Amino acid sequence: ILNVEQSPQSLHVQEGDSTNFTCSFPSSNFYALHWYRWETAKSPEALFVMTLNGDEKKKGRISATLNTKEGYSYLYIKGSQPEDSATYLCAFDTGRRALTFGSGTRLQVQP
Amino acid sequence: DGGITQSPKYLFRKEGQNVTLSCEQNLNHDAMYWYRQDPGQGLRLIYYSQIVNDFQKGDIAEGYSVSREKKESFPLTVTSAQKNPTAFYLCASSMGVGPLYEQYFGPGTRLTVT
Numbered sequence: 001i002l003n004v005e006q007s008p009q010s011l012h013v014q015e016g017d018s019t020n021f022t023c024s025f026p027s028s029n030f031y032a033l034h035w036y037r038w039e040t041a042k043s044p045e046a047l048f049v050m051t052l053n054g055d056e057k058k059k060g061r062i063s064a065t066l067n068t069k070e071g072y073s074y075l076y077i078k079g080s081q082p083e084d085s086a087t088y089l090c091a092f093d094t095g096r097r098a099l100t101f102g103s104g105t106r107l108q109v110q111p
Numbered sequence: 112d113g114g115i116t117q118s119p120k121y122l123f124r125k126e127g128q129n130v131t132l133s134c135e136q137n138l139n140h141d142a143m144y145w146y147r148q149d150p151g152q153g154l155r156l157i158y159y160s161q162i163v164n165d166f167q168k169g170d171i172a173e174g175y176s177v178s179r180e181k182k183e184s185f186p187l188t189v190t191s192a193q194k195n196p197t198a199f200y201l202c203a204s205s206m207g208v209g210p211l212y213e214q215y216f217g218p219g220t221r222l223t224v225t
Contacts (some may be wrong), residue, residue, distance in 0.1 A: 032211070032212075034214070036214075043115075043215075043216040043217060043218055043219070044201075044216045045216075046214065046215075049210070049211050049212065049213060051211065089153060089154070091154075093210065095210075096159075097142065097159075097161060097205075097210075097212065098156055098167075098169060099154075099214065100170065101153035101154040101155070101156075103151065103152055103153040104153055
């Protein structure tokens with residue numbers, strides 16, 4: 001089973017702080033890297049799918065980068081808001097078109 | 112509204128009984144997936160199906176079985192051979208070819224076996 005690691009496990013920040021999380025994955029057999037946001041009492045929702053080394057994606061205040069050669073991806077949130085509170089999951093695909101997930105980073109943003 | 116439905120939301124069973132979890136989608140997606148979540152862990156892939164009448168084992172398939180007789184349905188049976196069946200189960204679907212696909216998730220079923 002592939003090892004996808006996320007850090008930190010949890011994070012408490014104040015409203016307005018910027019923050020970032022890390023996802024580490026095997027650098028061999030890379031096909032795609034996904035980021036999902038999972039809010040409490042809701043279903044996980046896709047944020048980004050990245051496939052190319054050096055990819056950068058942005059959605060509002062959230063952005064992500066990808067380094068496939070060294071096997072990591074960063075997720076950045078600029079100016080965190082309470083509604084950003086969620087668990088952020090990354091997931092790795094080797095080409096089977098099915099995902100291996102990390103255990104997630106739980107973010108809490110205090111107003 | 113298009114989406115994925117899982118029923119029931121909570122399910123209780125006695126040890127030794129098989130139980131089937133329902134997953135239906137009306138998104139016309141080709142691929143469907145089953146994941147399990149345990150406290151403090153990420154989602155772990157149980158089974159997946161890229162097309163009707165075909166499915167593959169995921170990373171933790173032992174003690175589970177699936178069928179894919181219709182495009183919109185992918186039921187998961189938790190058998191008595193599954194040693195630790197109590198968990199939160201999520202179904203997902205996706206469409207498209209190539210690496211740029213997103214998975215859409217259902218609301219989940221929490222199974223408790225005593």
